[in-house]
Amino acid sequence: MSSLYICYLCLLDPLTQTQVVRYLEGLSQAGYQIVLLTFEPRRLSKGETADWRERLAKHGINWHWVPYHKRPSALATAWDISAGIRVGLRLIRKYNVRVVHARNHVPGVMALALKRLASVKILFDCRGFMAEEYVDAHRWRAGGALFRATKKVERAVIRVSAAVVVLTANARSLFQQWYAKELGGIPINVIPFCVDLSRFPFHSRVSERPEAKTLTYVGKLGGWYLEDEMASFVSIASQRIPELRWQIWTQSTTESLTSLLGKYGISHQVSVGSVPPESLGEKMAMADGGLSFIRPCLSKRSSSPTKVSEYLAAGLPVISTRGIGDLDDILLQRGVGARNSPVGVLVKDFTTAAYEQAFRELRELWQDPTTPDRCRAVAREKFDLQLVGWKRYSQIYRDLQF
Numbered sequence: 001m002s003s004l005y006i007c008y009l010c011l012l013d014p015l016t017q018t019q020v021v022r023y024l025e026g027l028s029q030a031g032y033q034i035v036l037l038t039f040e041p042r043r044l045s046k047g048e049t050a051d052w053r054e055r056l057a058k059h060g061i062n063w064h065w066v067p068y069h070k071r072p073s074a075l076a077t078a079w080d081i082s083a084g085i086r087v088g089l090r091l092i093r094k095y096n097v098r099v100v101h102a103r104n105h106v107p108g109v110m111a112l113a114l115k116r117l118a119s120v121k122i123l124f125d126c127r128g129f130m131a132e133e134y135v136d137a138h139r140w141r142a143g144g145a146l147f148r149a150t151k152k153v154e155r156a157v158i159r160v161s162a163a164v165v166v167l168t169a170n171a172r173s174l175f176q177q178w179y180a181k182e183l184g185g186i187p188i189n190v191i192p193f194c195v196d197l198s199r200f201p202f203h204s205r206v207s208e209r210p211e212a213k214t215l216t217y218v219g220k221l222g223g224w225y226l227e228d229e230m231a232s233f234v235s236i237a238s239q240r241i242p243e244l245r246w247q248i249w250t251q252s253t254t255e256s257l258t259s260l261l262g263k264y265g266i267s268h269q270v271s272v273g274s275v276p277p278e279s280l281g282e283k284m285a286m287a288d289g290g291l292s293f294i295r296p297c298l299s300k301r302s303s304s305p306t307k308v309s310e311y312l313a314a315g316l317p318v319i320s321t322r323g324i325g326d327l328d329d330i331l332l333q334r335g336v337g338a339r340n341s342p343v344g345v346l347v348k349d350f351t352t353a354a355y356e357q358a359f360r361e362l363r364e365l366w367q368d369p370t371t372p373d374r375c376r377a378v379a380r381e382k383f384d385l386q387l388v389g390w391k392r393y394s395q396i397y398r399d400l401q402f
Contacts, residue, residue, distance in 0.1 A: 001401050002033040003099040004091055004120075006084060006107035010068065011038045011052060014251075018277060018306070019193065020103065021061065026390030028060025032397055035095050036061050037088060039068035039080060064091060077106060084110040085117075092118045099123055099162075099400050105130045105150060108157040121162040121400055126302075128167070129174075130154070133299035137223070155182055163396050164188040168325040171302035189396055192304035192326070192382065194389035200281035200313040202376050213366065214245040216287035216316070218280065218307045221252040224300070226293040226321070228260055229350050233293070233319070235264035236355045240363075246270045247287060249280065284314035289362060293347070296323035312379035315372035317365040318344035319358060330382060343375045 005024060009016045016038065024034045036056070044052075044065065056063045066083045069076035088110055091097065101123045102111040111122045131150035134140040140147050158164060158175070159182040166172050172188050215234060221227050238244045246269055248257070254272050261267040275283050284290075290311030294300055303325045311318050320327050328334075331344030345361040348354045365371045380387065 001099065001397065002035065002095045002097045003027070003101050003123075003397070004035045004037060004088060004095070004097045004114075005101040005103065006037050006088060006110055007103045008039055008068075008080070008084075008106045009103075010040045011063065011065065014277060015306075018195075021056070021059070022196065022385060023194075023389055023393055024061050025059040026386065027393055027397060030390070030394040030397070033095060034061045035091050035097060036063045037084065037091065038063070038065045039084070040065045041068045041070070043067060062095065081106065081109050085113045088114050089117055092120060099397070101125060102157070103127060105153055105157070109153055112153075112157060112160065115160060122157065122160060123163050123165065123396065123400065124157050124161040125165045126154075126167075126171070126175075129171070129299045129302045132297075136295075136297040136299045155179060158182045158186070161186055162400055165191050165393075165396070166302060167192050167304040168302055170326055174301065187396075187399070189392060191389060191392045193306045193309055194383050194385040195306070195309045195313050195379070196385045197313050197376075197380060199278070200310065200315075201285050202313070202315050202372070212243045212245075213241060213288040214247055214286065215289050215291055215319075216247045216249070216284060216311075217291045218249045218284070218310060219305075221248075221250050221254065221257055224295050226295055226350075227257050229321075229347075230291050230293045231257075231260040231264045231266065232350075233291070233347070233355045233358070234269070235266050236352060237359045237362075238266060238269060240359060244269060247283070248272045249275045249283060280310065281314060284310065284316065287314070287316055288366060290314075290316045290318050292318055292320040292324070292327075294321055294324050296321050300324050309379060309383035312343060312375045312383065315375045317342075317362060317371055317375060319362060320344060320346055322346045322348060330378065333378070341370075341374055343371070343378050 007016060007020050024036060028034050053063050066087050069079050097120060099121045100111040100114050102108045103125045104127050108124055114120055115122055131147045135142045135147060158179050164186060166175060169190050172190055175188060176183060234246045251274055261270050292305055292308050294305060308318050308327060318331055320331060322328060328346060331346060332342045345358045347358045
C-alpha cells in the first residue's frame with residue numbers, strides 16, 4: 001500500500017526530522033511505500049533536493065516539496081493548500097497512493113479535496129487542538145470567524161476519515177465528546193510523541209554527591225513555556241541546595257531569560273547553550289531532573305511534550321505543571337499498579353508553597369535509587385519509538401488496507 005504523508009512543515013525542521021521522518025522510516029520498514037510532501041520556506045537548489053531525496057530514499061521515503069508562503073497569512077495558506085492539492089494529486093497518480101496521511105489541519109483540508117478528486121482514504125493525524133490553541137494564545141477570539149472555520153474543517157475531516165490519531169488519551173476523550181456523531185465507528189488512536197531510546201545512553205546510577213544536583217531544560221523558551229516560573233522554582237530549590245545547577249539547551253533567543261536569571265539571583269548557577277539532536281542524550285545523562293513548565297489550558301490537554309519523553313528516556317524524573325496531556329497520570333503512575341512509585345512531580349500552582357512542596361517530592365525521588373530505572377521503564381512502555389510509535393502506526397496502516 002502506498003501512502004502520501006502531507007506535512008505542513010519544512011524538511012529541516014527538527015520536529016520533521018525526529019518525528020515525521022522517523023515514524024515514516026518505521027512504516028517503510030513494515031513494507032509500505034511512503035511518499036512525503038513538505039513545504040519549504042526557501043527555494044531549495046536542485047543539488048540540495050537531490051541530496052535529500054537520496055538520503056531519504058535510503059529509508060524508503062520518496063520526498064517531494066513545494067514552496068511555503070508566510071504572508072499575508074490567510075492568502076498564503078490558501079495558496080499553499082492549492083499547491084498541495086495540485087502536487088498531491090500528481091503524486092497520488094504517480095505512486096498509486098491509496099491513503100493520504102494528513103498531519104494536522106492544513107494538510108487535512110488538502111486531504112479533503114484529494115479524497116473527492118482521487119477516492120483515497122484519509123488518515124487524520126491531529127497533533128493538537130488548533131482552534132483552541134490560537135484562542136489560548138490570545139491570537140483568536142473564542143467563537144470568532146477563524147475559530148469557527150477551523151472547527152468546521154476539523155469536523156469535516158473527521159467525518160470522512162478512515163482513522164484518526166491524537167497524541168493523548170485526554171484528546172481522544174474530548175474528540176469523542178465533541179464529535180460523537182462524526183466519529184461513529186471510526187477508530188481514534190493515541191500515539192504520543194515517541195523517542196528513539198538508543199539515542200539516550202542510560203545506566204542505573206546513584207549520585208556520589210547527593211546534594212550536587214543538576215536540573216535541565218530542553219526546548220523553546222517563552223510563549224507556552226514558562227521561563228519566569230521555572231526561574232522562580234530553581235531559585236527556591238537553590239535555597240535548599242545551594243550547589244544546585246540548571247542547564248538549559250535551547251535554540252530560542254535568551255534575552256528575557258537572562259534578565260529573569262538576574263532578577264532571581266541565580267545567573268551564576270545557570271548555563272545556557274544549544275546542542276545538536278544527536279548529542280542531546282549524552283548531555284541529558286549528566287543531569288538529575290528535567291523541567292517542563294507549560295502553561296495549563298484547554299489546548300494543552302492534547303499535548304505530549306517531546307522533552308518529557310526525552311527526560312524519562314534519560315532516566316530523569318520530571319517536574320511538570322498540571323493538566324498537560326496525560327502527564328498527570330503518567331508521572332504519578334496512576335492506574336498501573338505502582339501508585340507509590342512516581343517518576344515525576346506536579347507543580348500544583350505558581351506559588352512559593354507549591355514550589356517548595358514540589359521540590360520536597362523531587363528530593364524524595366532523588367533519594368530512591370530505583371527512580372532512574374523506573375523513569376526509563378516508563379519511557380519504554382509509553383514513548384518508545386519502535387515499540388509504541390512504529391507498532392501503533394503499522395497496525396493502523398494494516399487496518400487501512402481492508
